[in-house]
Amino acid sequence: MYFLILGVILLLLKYLEVGPVAAWSWTVVLAPFALTVLWWAWADWSGYTKRKEMEKEDQRKVNRIAKAKEAMGQGPRRR
Structure with a gap:
C-alpha cells in the first residue's frame, strides 16, 4: 500500500512538473507501481x-x- 501511495505522489509530481521529480525518468517515477505489483503477488503466493x-x-x-x-x-x- 505504501508503494502505491508513493507511486501516486511521484506521478503527480512528475505530471505537474514540481521540484526535481520533473527531471526524473519515467521509469523511476513508475517503479513504485511495479513494486506494488510484486508485493501483492508475493503476499498472495506466500x-x-x-x-x-x-x-x-x-x-x-x-x-x-x-x-x-x-x-x-x-x-x-x-x-
Missing part, C-alpha cells in the same frame, strides 16, 4: 494475505465471545 485475514477473524471471534459473556454478567475468567 499466504501472508490469508494469514492476516485469519488473524482478524480470530480476534473478532474472541471479541464477540467476550462481549456476549459481558452481556450475560460473566466477567473474564481468572486463572
Whole structure:
C-alpha cells in the first residue's frame, strides 16, 4: 500500500512538473507501481494475505465471545 501511495505522489509530481521529480525518468517515477505489483503477488503466493485475514477473524471471534459473556454478567475468567 505504501508503494502505491508513493507511486501516486511521484506521478503527480512528475505530471505537474514540481521540484526535481520533473527531471526524473519515467521509469523511476513508475517503479513504485511495479513494486506494488510484486508485493501483492508475493503476499498472495506466500499466504501472508490469508494469514492476516485469519488473524482478524480470530480476534473478532474472541471479541464477540467476550462481549456476549459481558452481556450475560460473566466477567473474564481468572486463572
